[in-house]
Amino acid sequence: MSENFERHAYDILIIGSGGAGLRAAVAAAEGGAKVAVLGKSLLGKAHTVMAEGGVAASLGNVDPADGWETHFYDTMRSGHFINNYKMVEVFAKEAPDRVLELEQWGAVFDRTPEGRIMQRPFGAHTFRRLAHVGDRTGMEIIRTMEQKILTVNVDVFQEITATKLFIDNGRVAGTVAYYREDGRFALFTAKAVVIATGGWGKAYKVTSNSWESTGDGAALAFRAGAELVDMEMVQFHPTGMVWPPGVRGLLVTEGVRGEGGLLRNSEGERFMEKYDPQRMELSSRDVVARSIYKEVQAGRGTPHGGAWLDITHKGPEYIKRKLPGMYQQFMALADVDITKTKFEVGPTIHYTMGGIKVDALTCATNVPGLFAAGECAGGLHGANRLGGNSLADILVFGKRAGDGALEFIQGHEGTPKVEEAEVQAEIERVLQPVGQESGENPYALHEQLQEIMANHAGISRNGPELEQGLQKMLELKERAKSMSAPGSRTFNPGWHSVHDVRNMITLCEAIIRGAIERKESRGAQWRLDHPDELEEYGKINFVHKMEDGEVKTYTSPVAEMTAELQELFQLGAAPGIAKSGKKE
Amino acid sequence: MAEEITLSVFRGDRSGGREQExxxxxxxxxxxxxxxxxxxAHQAxxxxxxxxxKAAHCGSCSAEINGSAKLLCKTRVDDYTDEVIHVRPMHTFPVIKDLVTDVSWNYEKLRQIPAFQPAIKAPFTLHQRDVDRIxxxxxxxxxFLCQNICHVLRDHSAKDAYWGPRMMIRMAELQMHPLDTADRIDLLKGSAGIGYCNITKCCTVVCPQGINITDNGIIPLKERVADKYFDPLGGLVRKMHK
Incomplete structure (x- = not known):
């Protein structure tokens, strides 16, 4: 069987059309490269749209004492110091410029009384730092990027799924993809490829993530030889909806707490006083999520197993103005008026800190010509991500990945080749499940994968459960080899699911292996059998490589901060506080 | 609520199809x-x-439920007691398969709208009262539910004459940005065809975001077109007092 396929040749190929991918595309196109963006959804629908609370940048519009040093300090502390400090440094320094650039491109942020970009407080940020638009900041950013991309010379391919990266003499050479519309195939060759496909929160059942978050790009890069780092670090957002069941996991923005919302248990106790009396509701996400979990475990949960969140004291007018999406979400989906009554919330999977290991400055992976940015990349957030840092991440490192790819193609002659036979073999593999009536149901496997992850690698973990989980995941991996997708190639979600499930299984295996190896509790990794944070584990990251089709796990030393940066942690308080002489 | 729900869902493609229960x-x-x-997961x-x-943020799952244009993720099953829930694709756009339609025309039009052209470099000084309306x-x-329901596009298939409410709102947002310098009035009157809108407000009714498309967007744009083409002097006076 030989299948016809389209052929496209580009300088730089971006896989993923969320904020990071579009920002990379703008950078690459402005540098004069011929650029294509592939997205598995329609333009402007990517998971970026779901970010609500804001984008973190030390503009200092509300708290002038803020600066990059304090943003750096907060991010490192929140990541429990296993972050790639060089990434954090450029991130903290460049985030303000990236936000102002959005304003230049048409984003309309909420304003301060002086007419500058408004910034709100958020968990574990020392200062009011999150530029925002009500509770729909991600929507504003993806729309701005969509509108920007339409003005630059970039070819956008919508609803197209990349299934494999090709390598020529060790260098990335392109990808093959199929159009969801009719299942026809296309080969994209390129001199450099940027992966910007987001996270894999769909590996869990109770999740705030959209269907797209299946880790495709990270899995493709991994199979092509790229390393993954910090995979065990999966963030539970403390506040997802818990009732009714149809909406369980749906995000309740941290903005509710940022705007003054209070958490209470079934006894009316403001329980964060016990767990983090200083920062209370605005403690870091790992701490708040665990605190809610512990309250529920102790029998002090709400009727449906969560905590109460209460913002009624701010008054209906204020709530509807600052949190309009939340107000509507609860009215429409839960029949709850949050301006009049407290409501139930509980932890939900939100973000994957780990991902493709990249160079801090260029976003280059260990595979020549392959770059990664955004949630699919690891290193910036360490063991726990601060709210607002992901929107800043996609902007700062989206641009850096685009620039990095541009620099790479300028420094490397020639175009790598993809063998015809390799393309045909991949097409044959991808088509195999289509029209098959007998075989494993991808929807059922997805559900089982989610069960394994929830039961064996969830918010609380222990060695034996993780080991069992690994065995179950390996069994699932075998069964997944014979998935079927009855029906035709035309927009067949069952067929799309086959690829999603395969990719998630690959990444989940790495999550579990990392969680087994990290025999301590740090950030999002909470081991009941190793409850303490241990110094020796603060010096290493766990790195995974695919060797002969097997996932192998190694350790890699955490780079030591420069003396100058280390000093920022010896001031007795956050840098901005210490320097301004105010008390923390 | 009922223990079992009956849905009748359109199944088909470009060549046609029918509802299946x-x-x-x-x-x-x-x-x-x-x-x-x-x-x-269990049947088809x-x-x-x-x-x-699945949180009413992305606007992907537009369809027609018992004849009304809605987001599938925001429409509760228990809104329909004791009746079959009929789910069909948006009528105005060509069906690709089942509930998925070809909405690429909208992206073509979005690309044709002159982008934001600010007079100055960010950071901007803009007050909340100045940005509220945009x-x-x-x-x-x-x-694109508004595009789907707009009778100019839906019943008269006049996509070549009128770009529809979504494009009007995009242009309203740009025209009313205090710092924008581009002019889209000629485009509005010309190929974008704002004159075709006869203010039936169907678009405003279906907007899941509650945007007052007609009153706050299209009518003020119509006034700007009228000022420029039919009352140039009055328009100039109003502009000076803006």
Whole structure:
């Protein structure tokens, strides 16, 4: 069987059309490269749209004492110091410029009384730092990027799924993809490829993530030889909806707490006083999520197993103005008026800190010509991500990945080749499940994968459960080899699911292996059998490589901060506080 | 609520199709999209439906439920007691398969709108009262339900003459940005065809974001067109007092 396929040749190929991918595309196109963006959804629908609370940048519009040093300090502390400090440094320094650039491109942020970009407080940020638009900041950013991309010379391919990266003499050479519309195939060759496909929160059942978050790009890069780092670090957002069941996991923005919302248990106790009396509701996400979990475990949960969140004291007018999406979400989906009554919330999977290991400055992976940015990349957030840092991440490192790819193609002659036979073999593999009536149901496997992850690698973990989980995941991996997708190639979600499930299984295996190896509790990794944070584990990251089709796990030393940066942690308080002489 | 729900879902492609019935167990709080997911997982794995966020942020899952243009993720199953829930694709756009339609025309039009051209470099000094009205328009999630329901596009297939409410709102947002310098009035009167809108407000009714498309967007744009073309002097006076 030989299948016809389209052929496209580009300088730089971006896989993923969320904020990071579009920002990379703008950078690459402005540098004069011929650029294509592939997205598995329609333009402007990517998971970026779901970010609500804001984008973190030390503009200092509300708290002038803020600066990059304090943003750096907060991010490192929140990541429990296993972050790639060089990434954090450029991130903290460049985030303000990236936000102002959005304003230049048409984003309309909420304003301060002086007419500058408004910034709100958020968990574990020392200062009011999150530029925002009500509770729909991600929507504003993806729309701005969509509108920007339409003005630059970039070819956008919508609803197209990349299934494999090709390598020529060790260098990335392109990808093959199929159009969801009719299942026809296309080969994209390129001199450099940027992966910007987001996270894999769909590996869990109770999740705030959209269907797209299946880790495709990270899995493709991994199979092509790229390393993954910090995979065990999966963030539970403390506040997802818990009732009714149809909406369980749906995000309740941290903005509710940022705007003054209070958490209470079934006894009316403001329980964060016990767990983090200083920062209370605005403690870091790992701490708040665990605190809610512990309250529920102790029998002090709400009727449906969560905590109460209460913002009624701010008054209906204020709530509807600052949190309009939340107000509507609860009215429409839960029949709850949050301006009049407290409501139930509980932890939900939100973000994957780990991902493709990249160079801090260029976003280059260990595979020549392959770059990664955004949630699919690891290193910036360490063991726990601060709210607002992901929107800043996609902007700062989206641009850096685009620039990095541009620099790479300028420094490397020639175009790598993809063998015809390799393309045909991949097409044959991808088509195999289509029209098959007998075989494993991808929807059922997805559900089982989610069960394994929830039961064996969830918010609380222990060695034996993780080991069992690994065995179950390996069994699932075998069964997944014979998935079927009855029906035709035309927009067949069952067929799309086959690829999603395969990719998630690959990444989940790495999550579990990392969680087994990290025999301590740090950030999002909470081991009941190793409850303490241990110094020796603060010096290493766990790195995974695919060797002969097997996932192998190694350790890699955490780079030591420069003396100058280390000093920022010896001031007795956050840098901005210490320097301004105010008390923390 | 009923323990079993009956859905009648359009199945077909460009060549045609018909509704097919599915019976599924009800779950409290279930939305129509959940029901379709159940059907996919247990009865029809190739049932095509576009969705992303399931949180009414992305605007992917637009369809027609018992004749009304709605988001599948925001429409609760228990809104329809004791009746079959009919789910059909948007009427105005060509069907690709089942509930998925070809909305590429909208992206073509978006590309033709002159982008934001600020007079100065950011950071801008803009007051909240100056941006309130454009922030309303920027709430748009591009679900294209307004395009689907606009009778100029829906009943008269006049896509070559009128670009539809979504494009009007995009242009309103740009025209009313205090710092924008581009002029889209000629475009509005010309190929974008604002004159075709006769203010029936169907678009405003279906907007899941509650944007006052007609009153706050299209009518003020019509006034600007009228000022420029039919009352140049009055328009100049009003502009000086803006």
């Amino acid at each position: 599915y019976k599924i167990p009800a779950v409290p709080g279930m939305v129509v999209l959940d029901a379709l997911h159940y059907i996919q 794995p190739d049932l095509a439906v576009r969705w992303n966020c 922030q309303e328009f920027r709430k748009c999630i591009e679900c």
